[in-house]
Amino acid sequence: EGAVRQRDINYPAYMQGIDYGTGVTYIVGHNPPDSDTVCTAIAYANLKRELGINAEARIAAHPNAETAYALRYFGVREPLVLENASGQNIILVDHNSFAQAVKGMESANILEVLDHHNMIGDIKTATPIYYRNMPIGCTATIVWLEYIEANVPIKRDMAGMMLSAILSDTDNLQSSTTTDLDRQAVYNLEEKAGIKDRNSYFLAMEEEFAAYKDMSDKDIFYSDYKEFMINGISYG
Numbered sequence: 001e002g003a004v005r006q007r008d009i010n011y012p013a014y015m016q017g018i019d020y021g022t023g024v025t026y027i028v029g030h031n032p033p034d035s036d037t038v039c040t041a042i043a044y045a046n047l048k049r050e051l052g053i054n055a056e057a058r059i060a061a062h063p064n065a066e067t068a069y070a071l072r073y074f075g076v077r078e079p080l081v082l083e084n085a086s087g088q089n090i091i092l093v094d095h096n097s098f099a100q101a102v103k104g105m106e107s108a109n110i111l112e113v114l115d116h117h118n119m120i121g122d123i124k125t126a127t128p129i130y131y132r133n134m135p136i137g138c139t140a141t142i143v144w145l146e147y148i149e150a151n152v153p154i155k156r157d158m159a160g161m162m163l164s165a166i167l168s169d170t171d172n173l174q175s176s177t178t179t180d181l182d183r184q185a186v187y188n189l190e191e192k193a194g195i196k197d198r199n200s201y202f203l204a205m206e207e208e209f210a211a212y213k214d215m216s217d218k219d220i221f222y223s224d225y226k227e228f229m230i231n232g233i234s235y236g
């Protein structure tokens with residue numbers, strides 16, 4: 001008896017009160033997707049599976065060119081599109097409102113939310129859920145932290161996913177939202193991902209994004225368009 005140490009903490013116990021059922025739990029981010037939304041869903045689904053939970057990453061729509069580059073670079077398959085979330089077991093990443101979610105989310109069974117945004121959400125649940133929102137630069141930083149808390153080793157491809165998400169959201173650690181935790185995650189993940197020159201990797205991501213290849217003006221306009229519902233008024 002005595003002091004409880006971090007290594008004595010049982011990570012799966014965080015979620016012990018959640019009934020994931022026997023079917024698949026889909027992990028999905030906002031619409032339209034960005035790199036945090038896609039790469040974090042992939043890395044979190046991998047962590048869940050390592051812990052014996054039947055989870056799969058899904059996307060709200062096809063990823064942008066920057067995310068597609070990261071997927072190619074690390075040899076990770078693009079997740080399938082989730083057309084309708086109604087009736088499904090769902091974990092939301094990188095958003096907390098129905099306005100930005102996949103269609104049918106109002107009648108989904110939301111089990112968890114991992115996010116780093118202000119809480120504009122209208123999400124209500126029938127049972128207690130695992131809700132982790134941190135005021136940091138990227139959702140992937142939370143997932144990185146959870147790999148450590150869960151004591152699950154991070155393989156190269158998953159390190160690459162989380163690294164790409166954090167670089168994208170924090171503008172290569174330059175954005176005002178960047179915290180020490182994001183920096184710590186990036187320094188750890190770039191090594192695990194085998195990225196020796198982070199700046200040139202980030203530049204390549206940026207160039208893919210800014211090339212707007214095969215995109216119409218409308219596609220470009222809506223590529224990072226988010227919807228908000230505040231006091232019954234819808235904003236974009």
Ligand code: MN
Nearest residue numbers: 034036037094
């Ligand atoms: Mn996002």
Ligand code: MN
Nearest residue numbers: 036094139169
């Ligand atoms: Mn984000």
